[in-house]
Amino acid sequence: MKAFPIVIAAFVLAVIIRLLRVRKKRRSASQSSVQSPSPAASRATRLWDRRLFGDTGIVAGREIRERLRGRVFRVVTVILFGVVAAAVIIPTLHGRAAQNAKVGVVADSTALNRALEQLASSAGLTVRIVSEPDLAQARTGLDSGRLDLVLEGTKKVLLQKPLSITDTSPKARYVREVSLDLGAYHAYARAGLTSGQAAIVAGAQPLPVESLQPGKPRKTTSESTALLGIILIFVVLNQYLTWTLMGVMEEKASRVVEVLLATVRPIQLLAGKVAGIGAVALAQAVALVAFALVLGKAVGSNLVHGTAPVVVAAALVWLVLGYGFYSWVYAAAGSLGERQDQIQSLALPLSLPLLFGYIVSLIGVSSGSPSMLVKVLAYLPPTAPFAMPTLVGFNQATWWQFLLSVALCILCTVAVAAVAARIYRSAVLRTGGRVRLRQLMGPPAR
Amino acid sequence: MSSSLEVDSLTRQFGAVTALDGLSFSVPSGEVVGFLGPNGAGKTTTMRAIFGLTDLDAGSVRWNGTPVGAAERRRFGYMPEERGLYPNMLVADELDYLGRLHGMRSAEAASATARWLERLEVADRARDKVEALSHGNQQRVQLAAALVHDPDVLVLDEPLAGLDPAGVDVIGQVLVEQARAGRCVLFSSHQLDLVEDLCESVAIIDHGRLVASGTVDELATQGARRLAIRVEGDRRAAWAGALPGVTVSEVQGGEVRLILDDSVESDTVLDAARTAGRVTKFGFERRRLSEVFREAVGR
Incomplete structure (x- = not known):
């Protein structure tokens, strides 16, 4: 079972290499024969683009093809898959390594063995008790790694290395509990308690402690998934929104926009670009999530348990809505500039609400209970893509609250798209420097 | 149609x-x-x-x-x-x-x-x-x-x-x-x-x-008549500038291009050219597009 993740990773790598080889072959084949544009590679996108979506579809199809063809996209995709694989596999490997321990016991007894097993169970550890004939042999076993710890009867606990005070692993907890219990056992004997009395004292339960304020609940599976979800949304949005801005700016800077707008309407060009890049973003996010879920199931990660799939679905919905909302704004911003050095100054103010929603939601998840601020931000379209999946992860959003937030976001997106299209139309043909918004309010320049 | x-x-x-x-x-x-x-x-x-x-x-x-x-x-x-x-x-x-x-x-x-x-x-x-x-x-x-x-x-x-x-x-x-x-x-x-x-x-x-x-x-072909004249050894065509009703359009490579008013006879121009030397080229010409352009935009 441990080899399964490696097999999956190897399979994914093999598929990527295969795809790259096929593409290379097609490329060299087309170079040596007829000089016609990329034949089969993009047939699928070509089939749907014109027939289903007209000129907007053709523009979107070009965006999809060019993004998929780009080296940056491939590199980023491989890195993201690697990060996801690491995030899913590493915690499970760590957990597994710590869950088993071999305990060598010199002068063992049935009662002692049973007590050791019970303590192991409460520490979250599975132990195998090994009866050792003498202490010397037990020490050798400890030294060679055959044993994880050794008990010299009830007198002493032996370890290979000293325990760190900060070590909270199940094995460390187990060692401490065994040490405490055996110490108490000797104290009861010195106090002259019978075995029955000793058992009563040993079985003492702590009194319940109640507080007026509710305590911090332990993080559940779906909350962890929500955390991963908002990180995914943030990473994907940042990447693709910047591409949208740069894409519009590239068309303006290279003046190709003049050729395009001689044929298609500005709204078609803008919508095609937004839709094309958005489709690639969604496909990449879905592929990452599917990969994470399949890998998680294979390696026994808790990503796929409980309500986690619902949280994943909510994260994907909000990825689409978030991209839909912000992409128009970023595209309009891209039409205001035409130099690479203007990207930062154009993107920074737009990214602030995005960053705010992300950070507040992250704090909400890590604190174990979403604040009132998160609950408010879940209904504001600029921050809802992070805040609402957080609420879903904590099971603090009903279906109608979720739908209300979605409806508000869609309505605002329509309004934002209308304004963005106007800015785009006015600004994209103005050349010679960065266009200020107040210029668009002045006399026309195109 | x-x-x-x-x-x-x-x-x-x-x-x-x-x-x-x-x-x-x-x-x-x-x-x-x-x-x-x-x-x-x-x-x-x-x-x-x-x-x-x-x-x-x-x-x-x-x-x-x-x-x-x-x-x-x-x-x-x-x-x-x-x-x-x-x-x-x-x-x-x-x-x-x-x-x-x-x-x-x-x-x-x-x-x-x-x-x-x-x-x-x-x-x-x-x-x-x-x-x-x-x-x-x-x-x-x-x-x-x-x-x-x-x-x-x-x-x-x-x-x-x-x-x-x-x-x-x-x-x-x-x-x-x-x-x-x-x-x-x-x-x-x-x-x-x-x-x-x-x-x-x-x-x-x-x-x-x-x-x-x-x-x-x-x-x-429209507009005033144009003459192209070459006089042997004369590269400045100073004689042309003194003729009434004649405008020097261009002097280049020893050849002068003149624009004639309606009142000016071409024989008068030929006689004036002969006083400057042996005439090796004398003929009416079409306007070049560059001349049309300059006249149209006034510069």
């Missing part, structure tokens, strides 16, 4: 600047029409107006008598002054994309792309990125982008600028072929000798207004 592109009373104001001031002219099919004017005369604004890329304060653009809209523009081909192609896209993919935006099916666009790249002698660069091409080859690809959908109207802003003689020849031949095939071809240029060679007619504008138009032959 032959078709034509008509530009009717175009008016466009940018703040205090009048870019177009009631400009009207037409481009008949089957002709290459040169669109001339000094820098800032309004040529580019006119071409952008044809494609709806600038808003008009007044006037209209018509194709076969119908106001030009999105459907008509699909049948137009445009080459802007500042070249416009995706630098990172493969040449063939770029042309294919533009063909499809003009309504072609994928297979048609691919076939037209291959055909035009072949015709413009850049077929071997089909799988290269546009940015990897030389200026001249990018210019050819840009023209292919305007031609890929076999448009009825071709509007080209400075298509010959910066080309070597071979590039000028190829693009010039293509423009003439397109006109012979019944298309309207309008192109702007400051290379007046080339325009004179390629065009049947020209429209000259200045300050957003039409200042001269007609066939090259009409413009070259």
